[in-house]
Amino acid sequence: MKEIIQKLTEISAPSGRERVVHNAILEELDGYIDGFRFDPVGNLIVWKNGSATDRKKILLDAHADEIGLVITRIDDKGFLRVDPVGGLDPVRLLGARVCWGNRIGIIDVEQETIADYRKNIKELNYDLIYADIGCNSREEALQHVHVGQFGTYCAPFVDLGERMVAKSMDDRIGCAIIVQVFKEIGESVNDLYGVFAVQEEVGLVGSQVAGFDIHPDIAIALDVTGCSDTPKGFKRMDLALGKGPAIKVKDRASISDEKVVDLLVQTADDHHIPYQMEVLIFGGTDAYGYQITGSGIKAGTLSIVTRYVHSPNEMVDYSDVLHAVQLLKCACNKNL
Amino acid sequence: MMKWLKELCALHGASGNEHPVKAFIRSKLADRSDAVYEDGIGNLVLLRKGAGKSAKRLMLLAHMDEVGLMVTNIEEDGRLAVMPVGGVDPRVLLGKPVVIGEGEIPGFIGYQAIHLQKNTLTVPPEWKDIRVEAGFTKKEQAAEKIPIGTYIHFHTEYEEFENRIVAKALDDRGGCSILMDLFEDLPAVDYDIYFGFVVQEEVGLRGSGAAAKLVCPDVALVFETTTAGDNPELSPARWSTHLDQGVALSYLQGGYALDSRIFELLVDTASRNRIPYQCKGRTVGGTDATRLAKTMYGIPSGGLNIPGRYIHAPVSMISKSDYQSAVDLARRVIAEGKIVQIMEGSL
Numbered sequence: 001m002k003e004i005i006q007k008l009t010e011i012s013a014p015s016g017r018e019r020v021v022h023n024a025i026l027e028e029l030d031g032y033i034d035g036f037r038f039d040p041v042g043n044l045i046v047w048k049n050g051s052a053t054d055r056k057k058i059l060l061d062a063h064a065d066e067i068g069l070v071i072t073r074i075d076d077k078g079f080l081r082v083d084p085v086g087g088l089d090p091v092r093l094l095g096a097r098v099c100w101g102n103r104i105g106i107i108d109v110e111q112e113t114i115a116d117y118r119k120n121i122k123e124l125n126y127d128l129i130y131a132d133i134g135c136n137s138r139e140e141a142l143q144h145v146h147v148g149q150f151g152t153y154c155a156p157f158v159d160l161g162e163r164m165v166a167k168s169m170d171d172r173i174g175c176a177i178i179v180q181v182f183k184e185i186g187e188s189v190n191d192l193y194g195v196f197a198v199q200e201e202v203g204l205v206g207s208q209v210a211g212f213d214i215h216p217d218i219a220i221a222l223d224v225t226g227c228s229d230t231p232k233g234f235k236r237m238d239l240a241l242g243k244g245p246a247i248k249v250k251d252r253a254s255i256s257d258e259k260v261v262d263l264l265v266q267t268a269d270d271h272h273i274p275y276q277m278e279v280l281i282f283g284g285t286d287a288y289g290y291q292i293t294g295s296g297i298k299a300g301t302l303s304i305v306t307r308y309v310h311s312p313n314e315m316v317d318y319s320d321v322l323h324a325v326q327l328l329k330c331a332c333n334k335n336l
Numbered sequence: 337m338m339k340w341l342k343e344l345c346a347l348h349g350a351s352g353n354e355h356p357v358k359a360f361i362r363s364k365l366a367d368r369s370d371a372v373y374e375d376g377i378g379n380l381v382l383l384r385k386g387a388g389k390s391a392k393r394l395m396l397l398a399h400m401d402e403v404g405l406m407v408t409n410i411e412e413d414g415r416l417a418v419m420p421v422g423g424v425d426p427r428v429l430l431g432k433p434v435v436i437g438e439g440e441i442p443g444f445i446g447y448q449a450i451h452l453q454k455n456t457l458t459v460p461p462e463w464k465d466i467r468v469e470a471g472f473t474k475k476e477q478a479a480e481k482i483p484i485g486t487y488i489h490f491h492t493e494y495e496e497f498e499n500r501i502v503a504k505a506l507d508d509r510g511g512c513s514i515l516m517d518l519f520e521d522l523p524a525v526d527y528d529i530y531f532g533f534v535v536q537e538e539v540g541l542r543g544s545g546a547a548a549k550l551v552c553p554d555v556a557l558v559f560e561t562t563t564a565g566d567n568p569e570l571s572p573a574r575w576s577t578h579l580d581q582g583v584a585l586s587y588l589q590g591g592y593a594l595d596s597r598i599f600e601l602l603v604d605t606a607s608r609n610r611i612p613y614q615c616k617g618r619t620v621g622g623t624d625a626t627r628l629a630k631t632m633y634g635i636p637s638g639g640l641n642i643p644g645r646y647i648h649a650p651v652s653m654i655s656k657s658d659y660q661s662a663v664d665l666a667r668r669v670i671a672e673g674k675i676v677q678i679m680e681g682s683l
Contacts, residue, residue: 016588016593016594016595017596040554040633040634041634042595042636043634070588070619072616072617073573073617081573083618083619085593148585148599199593202592203592203626204630205593205629205630206634208630208634210634212632
């Protein structure tokens, strides 16, 4: 499954510019789905019809977008000013490479004096940083980029064996898991929908509308979550790489529906699949979007514990990913 | 052009109190509408049916409300304590005239005279320090005429000079005025156009979702007066938009990356027709487009903005030529009609 993870994480597709990821996913799913469509805001929705007469509709969601940077201004010397697309702490950008299309840029901070530099680093914000794409003038820069162009980190997928590192595990790992579930599930008992949602990072946009005319019985969001297993990691949480996918109970945006939590826990217990329970003290997932859609959809989240979320180097554990696929396959084929 | 802007800005319609604006727009346009709707929350929607068989629906949207104040308490000495309705910086209130309630009782907002200040000159006032004076000297006397919950509006004469317009409430009577101008001189098209004048944008994008559910549009364009920020005291790298450089197009805002197909269509249409435009240099702040994208099945939305200096204050300033370019671009986009085909294969 590492090939598909590499393929999806190396694509540059920030919020609002997800089509290239969608196309890669459709290519992977060729022959494994009964149909697909794009909805008005650009969500990719795929489905596989169930075989049981009393079948239910299960919706699996992962967001296709990743955080990024948008060009807000190009100055006379060809330097760029940028704003974040989603929650991107500028601290993560210093020394990072970013790309707009094929053009790579470097981020640094204004510094007229050493004292300035120290002060600016401490109070870092988007007014103090700029991007350098190697151009000498505004005119030259305009041949490569334009104001309003969305870019992302530029960082390759790295395979460390049991661990994997990429710029956009959030949430291409969720996309890859759904693709794998569709590939492996064979004949499906329930109607299975896969939503590759847009614009999660800027405001959970896609998930608030994707379920509107599907009316699924349950929706499960696949997303990354935090971890506490690093030096002086979060001491109010208990989440570790390699201990299995995390079944979310609560985060800042949603409280998982009891029935969804029970389904995942029960399935994992029945099939001896390792899992951990998750209460995330920050953040949110697309589960919120489904819960507030129409008259409400029962929703929960299955998470992949991830280190360094929203950095160019998001790290996950391969066995957690494989166990998530196994858990979802079993859960989706249950008679609900 | 700008047939109604002066009158629109003179109306008092803070969030939740939009009825004077709604009544005005209705009185001017209702008889020429193919249908007129008012919904539960207070939005006004006017339909102009297309000439052809197209069942497509374009929604044009502007909010009728402005920021203002509301009376929260009356002091023993007859002065009024207030809270903001929408985002108001208390610093812009000092020394300004206001009108109180439907009777438009004149009032003003005072502050300690400079003679009495020592080291507080540069300290911004807090809401607890803001009082509105209306000439009353006793609580009972004020309470008789001004119940708790009374709206207070800025009181500013509309002025035009050179290429400038200065008025209160340009955010978003500017957008309402553009919609009315478009209504007056609407290109003949084969699809339906809904003019949505919505309530309560300034307090949290509350009206637009209901209007969208009434209309079920295929696509929407939101017209706003947006932050200029090209004040001399700010470094140009921090400016959001520049007055006189044309209609400002948005690609990203609070909670939503505006539909890329619409953004590109707007840029392309402006370029082809040599209509001056600029792209917004800041991405903070939301508009009703964020709400529309998250409503029902998801309504793809774009944003056209008039750059405005000093918005959310008793005086705000726009450029006539920027306003004109917003109208010109919207009219071209409507006439060419590609906007309603956004959903069909142009991805």
